[in-house]
Structures are given as structure tokens and as C-alpha cells.
Amino acid sequence: ELKVEQNPLFLSMQEGKNYTIYCNYSTTSDRLYWYRQDPGKSLESLFVLLSNGAVKQEGRLMASLDTKARLSTLHITAAVHDLSATYFCAVDQDKIIFGKGTRLHILP
């Protein structure tokens, strides 16, 4: 059974700082997703990672994938308050299974 583990589950950080969210998964997979969710809203797709060594960047967010280690990271650079949200990783193995999410709170 596929398990997806995210850490940390909660992160409070100052604006301007860097931090990384980790996502480990238990079995091989074709693709890994990162999503953002704001309170009361559905999911916003951030990244789709398809292959080992894949790295994608959008603004202050960068995601990477190591399929051998079954590990993906979401790195936040010079955080700003607008990035406060819950971030989910999800792994696709015929069906998409989500991690528990990381609630990110960025203090001004």
C-alpha cells in the first residue's frame, strides 16, 4: 500500500527566510505532484514531477524529485507572507494519494 509522508506538518517562519518541505513515499511511482491549498478552497497545482532528478521552479518555489530515494522536496526561497497556505505532495500510482500536508505560516 502506498504511503506518503510529509514533514514538517506545520511550519511557522519569518519573511525572508528559506525552508524546505520533505515528501517521502513508499513505493515506486510515475509522477509526483505538489499542490497549494488556501483555506476554504480547492487545490492549486504547483508542480508535476515526472522523472528522477527533475527540478522545477516557479517564483520562490522549487521542487525536486529523487525517485531512487523516493523523496521530493519543495524549497521556499526568501519567503513572503503571500506564500502562507497548506502545501500537499501527492503521489500517482493509478490513483493519487496525498500526504498529510504542511501548514505554512509566514510571519511578516
Added chain:
Amino acid sequence: GAVVSQHPSWVICKSGTSVKIECRSLDFQATTMFWYRQFPKQSLMLMATSNEGSKATYEQGVEKDKFLINHASLTLSTLTVTSAHPEDSSFYICSAQLTEAFFGQGTRLTVV
């Protein structure tokens, strides 16, 4: 990207009644759609996989008779919560897959 639309966005119903939620893929055909449930401050839990023209596949612990899924066409799947109770109050989200997964905007169900 592709668009998945859910309706309604929110619904309030009385305990014991049934509620139907629709999930449509607007600009592509989807033989498979997925239904998730999300309780406050929790992650998305997969409830079932909806298969066009055949029975849905339910995850362990999800009651088939309570959460009826119908996938009658390549662009529409419906989830009916039967005999709803307050504990069924949740955020229900559907998704359909093309080159990647696309999610609907979600339906907030409140059972009073």
C-alpha cells in the same frame, strides 16, 4: 490547463436527506474520475474511483451504499450522499486525469 467543474459549490441539507454532487470535465473526456473527502485541517482522503460505464471502486472503509457513484458519460460523474448525517459534513473534491490530475473547485456539504 483542462477544467474540472463541480456543482454545487456548497450545499446545506437536513439530516436523513440525500444530496447529489456533480463533477464534469469541461474540455476533455475522462474514463476515470476520483472522489475525495477532506475534513477540516486534514488531508484529502480518496473515497472511490469512478469508472465510466462500470461500477466504482471504493477505498477500504467507505460505505458503497451510502456514497453512490455514477459515471454515466465520459464527462460526468456524480456522487450521491444518501441519508446524510452531520458526520458526513465535509469538503468533497473530484478530480479527472488527462496529462496530469485536474481538480474541481470542491463542494462543501453541511448536514444539519
